[in-house]
Amino acid sequence: xNLSNTEGPIVSLGLMSGTSLDGIDAAIIETDGEIISDIGPxxxxxxxxxxxxxxxxxxxRAAQSNNLxxxxxxxxxxxxxxxxxxxxxxxxxxxxGKWKLPQMIGFHGHTILHRPxxxxxxxxxxxxxxxxxxxxxxxxxxxxxxxxEGGQGAPLAPVYHTAMLRSKSRPVxxxxxxxxxxxxxxxxxxxxxxxxxxGPGNGLMDAWVxxxxxxxxxxxxxxxxxxxVDHSVLYTLLDHNYxxxxxxxxxxxxxxxxxxxxxxSPSDGAATLLAFTxxxxxxxxxxxPEPPRVLYVxxxxxxxxxxxxxxxxxxPCKVHPIEDEGWNGDIIEAQAFAFMAVRSLRKLPLTFSNTxxxxxxxxxxxxxxxxx
Numbered sequence: 001x002n003l004s005n006t007e008g009p010i011v012s013l014g015l016m017s018g019t020s021l022d023g024i025d026a027a028i029i030e031t032d033g034e035i036i037s038d039i040g041p042x043x044x045x046x047x048x049x050x051x052x053x054x055x056x057x058x059x060x061r062a063a064q065s066n067n068l069x070x071x072x073x074x075x076x077x078x079x080x081x082x083x084x085x086x087x088x089x090x091x092x093x094x095x096x097g098k099w100k101l102p103q104m105i106g107f108h109g110h111t112i113l114h115r116p117x118x119x120x121x122x123x124x125x126x127x128x129x130x131x132x133x134x135x136x137x138x139x140x141x142x143x144x145x146x147x148x149e150g151g152q153g154a155p156l157a158p159v160y161h162t163a164m165l166r167s168k169s170r171p172v173x174x175x176x177x178x179x180x181x182x183x184x185x186x187x188x189x190x191x192x193x194x195x196x197x198x199g200p201g202n203g204l205m206d207a208w209v210x211x212x213x214x215x216x217x218x219x220x221x222x223x224x225x226x227x228x229v230d231h232s233v234l235y236t237l238l239d240h241n242y243x244x245x246x247x248x249x250x251x252x253x254x255x256x257x258x259x260x261x262x263x264x265s266p267s268d269g270a271a272t273l274l275a276f277t278x279x280x281x282x283x284x285x286x287x288x289p290e291p292p293r294v295l296y297v298x299x300x301x302x303x304x305x306x307x308x309x310x311x312x313x314x315x316p317c318k319v320h321p322i323e324d325e326g327w328n329g330d331i332i333e334a335q336a337f338a339f340m341a342v343r344s345l346r347k348l349p350l351t352f353s354n355t356x357x358x359x360x361x362x363x364x365x366x367x368x369x370x371x372x
Contacts, residue, residue, distance in 0.1 A: 008032060010104060013086065020206060025330065027338060059112055062122070066118065075126055105341065109141075158195040159355075171288070182197045196250065199276070206218075208261065221309075225306045294320060295318065297320070297321050348363060
C-alpha cells in the first residue's frame with residue numbers, strides 16, 4: 001500500500017483485544033485522523049477456550065512478577081488469531097468496494113502488564129508478522145511513548161470519543177465498561193476533555209461468575225439481580241487507595257481482586273461486585289469539572305441489564321447506551337485504534353495532559369510496513 005500521499009481520508013482497520021479476555025474486535029472506518037467520514041463493517045471473534053486460558057495465565061504471571069518477558073509462541077498465536085479476524089472481515093466484503101482493501105491497520109495487541117508508575121506498559125503482538133501476512137502497513141505500540149514521557153498510557157480512546165460526539169450538546173460523558181471502566185468527559189470547548197479509569201468494569205464480575213458457576217459472565221445481570229449487596233464488603237472495596245488519587249489515572253486488570261468476597265453466595269457476590277462497578281463510575285463522575293447532560297455507555301457492560309438499571313438509578317444525569325446515537329458499542333475501541341493509526345501516520349497527538357497526564361500532547365505508535 002502506498003502511504004506517500006497522506007492527505008484526505010484513509011480507509012483504516014482497527015483491532016482490539018480487551019482486558020475482559022473474551023476475544024478480538026475488528027472494525028473499519030474512513031478518516032483523515034480528525035473527522036470520521038464513514039463507518040465500515042466490523043466483526044468480533046471469541047478466543048478459543050484453550051488459548052484464552054493461556055493468555056489469562058500470562059497476564060496473571062506478569063502481574064505477580066512485573067516481568068515483561070512474554071512467550072514467543074503465545075505472541076505468534078495471538079497475532080495469527082488477529083490475522084484470521086482480519087481475513088474473515090475482509091472476505092465478507094464485495095470485490096471492488098472501498099472496505100475490501102484498507103490502507104492501514106491499527107493493531108493494539110493485548111495488554112500483558114500495565115504499570116505506568118513503574119514506567120511499564122506492554123502489549124503483546126507481532127506487527128511485522130501482521131504486515132507481511134496481510135500486505136498492509138501496521139501501526140502498533142500506541143502506549144509506550146506516553147508512559148515514557150510520564151503519562152499513564154491510558155485511556156487512549158478519548159481522542160476518538162471527541163471526534164464521535166463533536167456535534168453533541170455538551171458536557172457529555174462516555175463510559176466504557178469493559179474489563180476495566182473508564183470515562184471520557186467532553187466539555188463545551190473542543191479541547192475541554194478529561195479521561196481516566198474509574199475502577200472495575202466487567203472483569204471482577206466475570207472472574208467471580210466463572211469461579212462460582214463455570215459460566216463466562218452474568219448474562220443480562222440475572223445472577224446479580226437475585227443477590228443482595230454486602231455493604232461492608234462494598235465499603236472495603238471502595239476504600240482502595242486508587243479512589244483517593246486525582247486524575248489522570250489508570251489501572252491494570254490485576255489491581256483489584258475478588259478475595260474480599262470469600263464465603264459469599266454466587267448471587268450476593270455478583271450483586272456486590274456490580275454495585276462496586278456502579279459506585280466507582282458514579283464517584284468518577286463527581287470528579288468531573290461539571291455534571292454531564294448525558295452519560296453514554298459503551299463496552300460489554302451495557303449488555304448487563306441489572307448494571308444499566310442501577311447506573312440509571314445512581315447517576316445524576318440521563319444514561320443511554322451509545323446505540324442511541326447510532327454507534328455500535330461493541331466495536332468502538334477497535335474503531336478508535338483505526339482512527340489513532342491514521343493520527344499516528346500524520347503525527348497528530350493521541351494523548352493529552354488531561355487524558356493521560358503526559359506533560360504535552362503526544363503522538364505515538366510505530367509503523368511496520370510489509371517487506372519488499
